[in-house]
Amino acid sequence: MKQDVLLLIFLIIWAGVGGYLFYLDRQVKRLKAELSFKRSDNQEQK
């Protein structure tokens, strides 16, 4: 039982922290790509 509790707590923390870290990392990459596309698009229009 001792190890089950520790494992469960460990998994909850890493699901929360790791999941959020992964989400933010993906979001930064997506937004950077979007921004560079928009900037190059603006330059082409000029």
Place this chain on the structure above:
Amino acid sequence: MNSKQSVWFEGLKIFTLVWMAFVIAAAILVAPEASGFVSTSKVIFFHVPVAWVAVLAFLVSAVYSVLFLRRRKMEYDTWSSSSAALGFLFAILATITGSMWAKNEWGSYWNWDPRETSIVILLLIYAAYFALRSAIESPESKAQLSAVYSILAFLTVPFLIFVVPRVIFTLHPQNPIFANEAKQRMTPSIRWVFFSSLFAFSLLYYWILRLKVDVERIKSSLHQTGEVK
């Protein structure tokens, strides 16, 4: 972020991952179990650092709020709100993991223990902070009001986290770092792993905070070009 900062940040990420892996291995393999617990005492290596990061994040949020009110730079508002969001996430994780441990130790998930009650009050205080931010449209007014609120909210943190559980009787284990009796103090190996874990989670907090601030900065740049989704 310039290239020098970027290299430094990449190095920090790798160091954090290695340090965290080391802490996890040490917590499982090296640190002994403390006596007198029904469930595992090793939860201290994960639950306490998460709670510590929540307090640290709320403190950073309050510090950036003070900086915003003094210098009126929107950049400080971004750091403040991002840190408050992380503090909220870590406080939720500390509450959930604490109640998992309480189920095994005390027999139920929730006991309205002073420590549990004070964290719920703290969560409600910071939930109101996000409600306030979402209710104001003007970025300047939002930043100004939420900076004042963030400072006031942080004033309750030392009281709710450090004072209330020491004034009112609590089932929650007391802080073993400053314990008076020798038998309640941490053994050197437990202390070593514990402080390593605090450091690892603090680094992890900084990593996530930088990412969150980056997201907000890029969103702001996209807003300026009128193309945010």
